[in-house]
């Protein structure tokens with residue numbers, strides 16, 4: 001089976017990015033969230049990205065119009081019922097994901113393949129809760145989705161070969177490189193990246209250097225494209241803290257103890273770029 005209709009549940013930064021690359025690849029994309037303002041904001045963001053490309057001469061007006069025609073926005077999960085592949089990109093909370101997939105199992109065609117963009121939760125556990133574990137797969141995208149090439153493809157214990165093949169092929173269709181990973185907390189990239197980001201926040205907590213100095217040091221000394229604390233802001237400190245806490249619980253290893261700075265910023269609602277404030281202040285940028 002080849003994907004023609006792509007459902008994306010969750011219109012935050014990642015969901016909007018996945019919808020954007022799907023529409024660019026000619027898929028019929030339905031983007032759903034619980035509130036009209038979220039889907040409106042996501043669509044406006046995509047339009048802005050495409051308008052920038054038009055202004056740079058990298059995209060024609062006609063192509064942009066086609067991309068827009070490929071996207072339908074909605075606030076009803078019922079509109080996801082006949083999609084071939086449904087990618088869930090909602091809040092990083094395993095109990096909410098399990099509940100939502102159980103509901104989607106009642107709504108969607110039995111042929112619909114379910115994918116979760118979870119940053120590291122168990123695909124097996126989400127799949128079993130959904131009621132269709134053989135059709136559940138992890139498809140882990142990276143922020144910003146329109147730019148980052150990788151998608152980690154993660155089977156659960158009961159995921160069928162057809163489901164893995166569909167997820168893998170879809171990555172290729174939308175211009176991404178699929179890399180298979182076994183089910184383990186954080187898969188490949190977050191297993192390595194999240195402790196680094198958490199350690200940068202610990203270094204900040206301990207007064208090793210300022211936010212700016214930590215970031216500049218990693219750019220100049222390790223050739224990182226962006227400093228770790230700026231990357232926390234890009235990823236979303238709320239998302240990051242959820243993952244670190246999950247690692248801490250799952251591995252039972254004190255090296256994953258969440259940095260105080262991450263906890264304080266989440267308590268203050270300072271999640272990073274998406275809220276206008278994190279380690280940096282974006283209101284002034």
Ligand code: 3HC
Nearest residue numbers: 049119141142143144146147148190193225226231235239
């Ligand atoms: N959406 C769409 N396009 C974007 C974008 C966005 N949010 N941000 C940048 N771009 C595009 C620009 O339009 C530009 O396109 P062009 O080449 O056609 O003109 C191109 O990307 C380069 O952008 P800039 O020159 O403005 O900026 P940079 O050179 O600084 O590159 C970056 C931006 C690629 C995001 C770079 O800063 C980078 O690589 N950062 C690290 C990103 C990273 O590590 N992501 C992984 C996070 S972990 C994760 O997501 C997993 C999760 O589970 C936690």
